[in-house]
Amino acid sequence: MAPKVMLKAKGKNAKKSAAVADEDGGAVTAVYTFVKDWTTWTAKKAKVITHYGFIPLVIILGMNSEPKPSLSQLLSPV
Structure with missing residues (x-):
């Protein structure tokens, strides 16, 4: 009989993950x-990075283009 792999889940899904791991084929469902939890965590972090990093990225790319605009020219709406 193969040993079951038990992973401790943290956060909101801790009880749900423990219940799923106890079912038949617990090692597969635990993995x-x-x-699934790792993918969700990664997607949330990527969303935050994209949200706060998009405008600085546009400013940096705009300042490295030709002709070289000043920061005030980049930020002005005209």
């Missing part, structure tokens, strides 16, 4: 929930 599935781990991958």
